[in-house]
Amino acid sequence: MVRFPATAGTLFKLEAREGSTSRPARDYSLVGPNAKLAVDQGLVAADWYHTDVPRARMKQLMKRTDGPAIRDSVIWLILLAATGFGGYEFWGSWRCVPFFLCYGVLYGSASEARWHEAGHGTAFRTSFLNDALYQLASFMTLREPIFWRWSHTRHHTDTIIVGRDREIVPMRPPDILRLALAPFAINGAIATLVSFIRHSLGRITAEEADFIPEMEWKKLYWQARLWLFIYVALIATVSYFGGWLGLMYVVLPSLYGRWLVVYLGLTQHAGLAENVLDHRLNARTVYMNPFFRFIYWNMNYHVEHHMFPMVPYHALRDLHREVSSDMPPACKSTVGAYREILPALLHQLRDPDYSLPRELPPSARPFRPELHGMASNG
């Protein structure tokens, strides 16, 4: 096994956030000093490491088809209807709880995976179906479609590059309280509401302007106004006619149902390197059971997804088999993933420069120091 050193994930001394005291917090701002440092160090829109896959095989893996997503979406909607019906039947007694628990996961967690896949345009071959699913899933996850499309694009361009990627979770040193509250989705919902209001007023922050091109701003504003209207009208109507029960079906499940995708999603990058140009170092693949993979739409193959984002979710397992000899070993389970994540996060409380070392099998192409500035740092 070849191991990439634990501390080599930091290319350069990152700037601390202004006002930080004994445990300096990193400045992750997209318009702060680390944004400029990232440019200076050649980390922006850079060339990333890719495993060699023959073109003919890659074409097979990239191939788009509507079938798997239609099948999975039908199952998903049927399960939503069934669990929702059960919640309705037993409303008023504790027997409704397991039904709403399941409904919430299907609504608030599974929708995030569908948002992600449809956002990439890879769920279906048919563009209209992708777009429809993207809009629906954006609604269910309380996400502005245009805003998050561009945010996620930046995440894929500059994955876990400090000062460039706004989707780094968790930031360092990790805010343990914030992480503990994440499954309840309150922070995210408040941030979304503030964002909706700001955009509906025709305002955009300097950070947002950094990753959303100006030609999209007007669309962003009008979409925020429309969606805000839809949410307010929906909440008012549902509350009026259904009271709390009505809200258990829309809006609230975006909060109470999010916990599973938070649990699964933290395994993507937590504890791993920042400021590297090799997804084998900053992303994690975790083996998951079929239920989790149905909810998560195979995003557990996260190294593979980042390296080859054009491969649709239903082919990621095959892609994993194709490239696994060039990858760090996958975590055997989510429990196994958290066995390495939690100590790493605690370590980062003391030493924010720490990241988990990754090991490659002998069959893998080695990590390339020149992709991570190690050569220039000596």
Add this chain to the structure above:
Amino acid sequence: MSEAAWIDALGVEEIEPEDVMRFEHAGKAIAVYRSSQNTFHATDGLCTHERASLADGLVMGDLIECPKHNGRFNYKTGEAKRAPACIDLRTYPVRVEGGRVLIQLS
């Protein structure tokens, strides 16, 4: 003014139907496409968004999808069809002679 030269890019059998191949000329990357109807087309080889090589992307019908962010273009017209691709691709005239794909590069 003389006509721009026709450059011999590659043989027709070098690209499969509904596929794309990279061709470089004078430091410029060009993407050469063969449609499912066996017509040939050429565009700039780098995505207008973040300059990823389109030759690593996916051809679907008349569209080329960038492998980096799934932006899409119509490779016959160069039109950007899906974000984050917003700026059209430049296209080049193509003709086929004697089993060879020729591209007119200005």
